Amino acid sequence: MRAPSGKPYVPFIMGPTAAGKTDLAIALHERLGFELISVDSAMVYRGMDIGSAKPTADELARAPHRLIDIRDPSEPYSAAEFRDDALGLIDALWQRGQTPLLIGGTMLYFKVLVDGAASMPGADAAVREQLQRDIEQRGLSALHEELARVDPVAAERIHPNDPQRLTRALEVYRLTGRSLTSHWEDQSAVALPFEPLPIVVCPGSRALLHERIAMRFDQMLELGIIEEVEALKARPEIHADLPAMKSVGYRQVWEYLDGRFDRSTLRERGVVATRQLAKRQLTWLRRWQHAHWIDPQAEDVEASALKIVRGAGT
Template sequence: MDEKYIVTSFTPAQNKDLPPAIFLMGPTASGKTDLAIELCEKLGCEIISVDSALIYKGMDIGTAKPSMEEQQKAPHRLIDILDPAESYSVADFRRDALSAMEEITKRGNVPLLVGGTMMYYKALVDGLSPLPESDKNVRLALDAQAKEQGWEALHNRLKEVDPESAARIHPNDPQRLTRALEVYLLTNRTMSDYLAIKSSPIPYNITQFCIAPSDRKVLHQRIALRFQLMMKAGFREEVEKLRARGDLHLDLPSMRCVGYRQMWQHLDGDFSEEIMLEKAIAATRQLAKRQLTWLRSWENIIPLDTFEENNLAKVIALVNFQR
């Protein structure tokens, strides 16, 4: 997440006078795209992608990007908007998504936000509080102090200046502890003060759905099968082409996407193709697990089973607007 921003929290009011929007969330390989296209065909919806990997050009196979045929049926916004050498912050997404939602609403259609990047959804709904730019010199000074006195001493210092943040941040969490102290040293304001600053509520009446197989083992099977299909579709060649550019490396957000890092390391000779497959599938399962963890704590969400035949009818019946 961009260091200049932090997600704040509030519950958006459900106001029927607001224009409608639909969220279709779910873990990777759960069937979001198929259902989203059906919704576009049946309702006046336009898709906005909520996926931090689909933003990159030339990364089609390993991201399971909707095919050209699928995009012709239902165009997706916020796909193929960035070169893999560039970065895209949570704040960038919130700005672009809200702009796209406004355009869609003005045309009399309904924004349908589809994807599994949960931090994007949270930032979109809950808003972002501006934080000062990180300062290298301040961080170096705090790191030096931690080496000399220990992180417990820095945590005690945070207790003195910002007891609320100190209660929330564990002494063994140096990244968050450093950031909280850095904010105070740079601005003479606490992290807690910044967290109290909230963006305006999202101006939409949102109906939220989560689609996933009811059996976690089935999701794992779908993930493994999809990666095997990616390999047959030329995933190796896709990553080889990216590596050949010469300006990409594994520290970039694009190359940290699941599958790409493992394939890159395999091409570097770090491990065999068999081990690469195991690592890539395991990393994708871990991604799905994190997504499901987010979704379990999400409020006002309507669950859908991937294999239910009446998902389309269920969504249409529950969406809070009349066509």
């Protein structure tokens, strides 16, 4: 399974949250022997099982996923670290005569893997504290206007109501005097030893995707996501500003446990936040060149994926 460049293909199973990526990846593992590498910024953390929709113990027994449960939630994990880990795993699998398949919904991880990691300053507590004060005093819209002045490209890409990415872009600028965009433009990408074979699983109907998202969040509530976050929140080294606790679902439950709203509002906010995540994922995916899209409403997902994989390089 080689590309015209002579490099081997590595399938990417991509798609918005709740689209059915895990089921397809497990099917491809069982049918064709692919070895799975998770591409998910929440599943890397131990103890974050329900809210990340981590594969169950039975699913992991059937099809082990690498890069799951590799960090404590108190320890941040970056996209650059993911790139290094993923490339190392891909090479190790090849050395054993195995074929890797990457599966997940963290689009930044996929992008950094393919394009390379920019040289970025680390987090700065003082700058982040000031940015948090700015949010409280001036609001997110004012910070987004500030970003538009210093980095219009990033401002176009980052939603005004996305505090995590917004503050990171401004943090980089305040620390270096250079925009986030300029750092990415200066990145030193290492040539990939493979060609991606991107396969996107996504319902054609947005209404169906929204229905699946609501059903998944309700299931998380039933399975005990509140108790899961309670256990994390009880640990003194874990706080709300950690990247792990800013993950969709976890952030909303943390705020609920802080008494900021009731359970019905938690459910509403969790579903809305997950829909917004899916919208951002789809924005990334639509920019992905040469991706093969599979609509589970219109076709057999497994059969379509098998056709794509078997036809690659022929």
